[in-house]
Amino acid sequence: MSPSLTCTSLSFAWPDGTPVLGGLDAAFAAGRTGLVGVNGSGKSTLLKLLAGDLTPSAGTVRVTGEIGYLPQNVTLDTALRVDEALGIAARRAALHAIEAGDASEEHFEAVGDDWDVEERAVATLGELGLGRIGLDRTVGEVSGGESVLLRLAALLLRRPDALLLDEPTNNLDLYARRRLYAAVASWPGVLVVVSHDRELLGLVDQIADLRAGRITWYGGDFTAYEAALAAEQEAAERMVRVAEADVRKQRRELADAQVKLARRKRYGQKMFEQKREPKIVMGARRRAAQESAGKHRILHEERLSEARERLDEAAEAVRDDDEIRVDLPYTAVPPGRDVLTLRNLELRYGARIGGLDVRGAERIALVGRNGAGKTTLLRTVAGELAPVAGEATAHVPLRFLPQRLDVLAGGLTVAENVARFAPDATGNRIRARLARFLFRGARADRKAATLSGGERFRAALAALMLAEPAPQLLMLDEPTNNLDMASVRQLTTALESYEGALLVASHDLPFLKSAGITRWLLLEDGELKETTPEAVGDPV
Structure with missing residues (x-):
């Protein structure tokens, strides 16, 4: 078989x-x-x-x-x-x-x-x-x-x-x-x-x-899937517009019908009061008019209900493509401002960096083979590891998001985790800013341990980017690991709002190119070298 x-x-x-x-x-x-x-x-x-x-x-x-x-x-x-x-x-x-x-x-x-x-x-x-x-x-x-x-x-x-x-x-x-x-x-x-x-x-x-x-x-x-999905979404959005127009039409027709029925009712009441016909005849006409009016009203109400159902079905077919939109003005770094200085730095496991200067809002990609020392370098700059020799000096507030996302406490809610990094911020302020990271309402009260991989990453990113003082150097280690395509897009849009310096270690070339990288550094054979995206994309 x-x-x-x-x-x-x-x-x-x-x-x-x-x-x-x-x-x-x-x-x-x-x-x-x-x-x-x-x-x-x-x-x-x-x-x-x-x-x-x-x-x-x-x-x-x-x-x-x-x-x-x-x-x-x-x-x-x-x-x-x-x-x-x-x-x-x-x-x-x-x-x-x-x-x-x-x-x-x-x-x-x-x-x-x-x-x-x-x-x-x-x-x-x-x-x-x-x-x-x-x-x-x-x-x-x-x-x-x-x-x-x-x-x-x-x-x-x-x-x-x-x-x-x-x-x-x-x-x-x-x-x-x-x-x-x-x-x-x-x-x-x-x-x-x-x-x-x-x-x-x-x-x-x-x-x-x-x-x-x-x-x-x-x-x-x-690629074929994306093209088919785009066509489906375009059709779904057209159906939503058609369904919305139908709902508006049915609302107008129901309102018009109710006005006409109200006029008929007033006319019938006037005729009844003037007693121009025998009472039994007028009573029969009144009952018939009421039955007709009721059927007419029910017909239009059913049409409106059906139109609303079609709108709900059409809306369900349109995917939620919420994007992170957050204003981070305090992360801005003036051009020429010293951000990071490395001098005669020797890392654990052997890598050596003679010198590196980062100035202004540079966006730097750190690339290299597995085991080259990229994570070790980021952890050394973040102060988590002591260098064997030399020095790494950050001249601005920095935050580091490791691969493990262990900046979050699993037993605390999303809002409580963010509060740890911004202790002076009010609860309302934290929730208002978390909403921009797509943690709205009850979502901000979920425990970090219950979040999916993409949600956990988004919560960790929010905690670091909303920290006080605002980070002017943000370091990310393989940030797209375990993220779906939508979450990668959300990360990219969040970084568009970030105005500080960025140092990101990643093997994900499409993401790096979308992140607006201005400088490429290759850690190879224990040395840090300038490189190009073309050279990175064509490994020997």
Whole structure:
């Protein structure tokens, strides 16, 4: 049978009763599918249900074939050897024992038919750019991005029928991403990938859009999906305008009908009072007029109600594309103002920076391979790590948003978290400003621990950008990790309002180009060098 994944009436809710999916029907067959949707729509939850890591509240998941699953947050025991992380340690040890002359039966049982497992492992590591690490090194010796590729290599060696990838390019540098793209492009079976990486989504055969607990299918890659969605939204907005015009028309006709009925009623009352016809005749006419008037009124009220329903249906088809719009005048940095100075700086793990001057509202992209020291540099500038030698001096108030988003206290609400960074601001002022970050009303009272990835990022960004004193140097470490496309757009619009200096470490070239970067710095081989976006976009 061909490999496939099928969901039937699939429902899932968290232990506190919060629903995620309800009655979902979907089928994933051979080919590459990009699973997209806003943060909190249930994409990662659906992958976990398909992989068997979560149990449905109701409904079923039917799997034909073996599944390989790469979760969003990959954690490997740093003490493991590479062959152990790949799941081939026992077979490899048995092979070496047989080669050394030990013909014990258990060794042959361990190897089975997989006599080329070591060669396949080395070849797979090489295809993913990990050939240099070898099978005997420990996981602790590889970078975070390399550990993601190592986990992927383990899956590829298993040769599963279906592969589930959840944000696989997070923390991968451009070089590692190219390796991943090649693996995805050549995948022969079922593949479902959740990602905000446009280039990766350009490799899929179809897009599954998860929204409000339902999946809508679009043929083609992400570019084709965007074009189809834009056409749908244009049609939906036209339908809203038509429905609004119909509601106005029905309101006018109902008002006109009510005026006419009121006139008839007054006329009938006048005739009744003047007694120009027998009482029984006038009574019958009066009852008939009342019945006719009632039917007339009900007809127009029903038409108005139907018009309103059509308007509601049309409005539901138009997507909410709220954007962050916030005024941050106190973040402004005058041209030429000293912002950051690095002198003879030696970082932990070996990187050295002879000198760097940041002046005015520069927007700097910090790029480089995984493990080059980008995060270490940002943490050193932020004062979280002490330099081995030299100095890093910030001349203006700064704020640092790390990859882990641990600036938020999970037990506090969004509003309470922001208040920690602006203790002198009133509650009303905090809520008014949070509304501009799309935390309106009760949303500002949600605990940080209950937020989705995109909401948590938006709350952390709000806490830092609304801090007092206002940050005139904002440092972001891989800010688009785990963000859906809508959240990336929201981040971009928020940064448009920011008037200070920006230093952002990222592998997301489309985001960097949209953020108005004015200067590109490459951290490579322990040195910081000026570079260009063209050079960054074409890794060797």
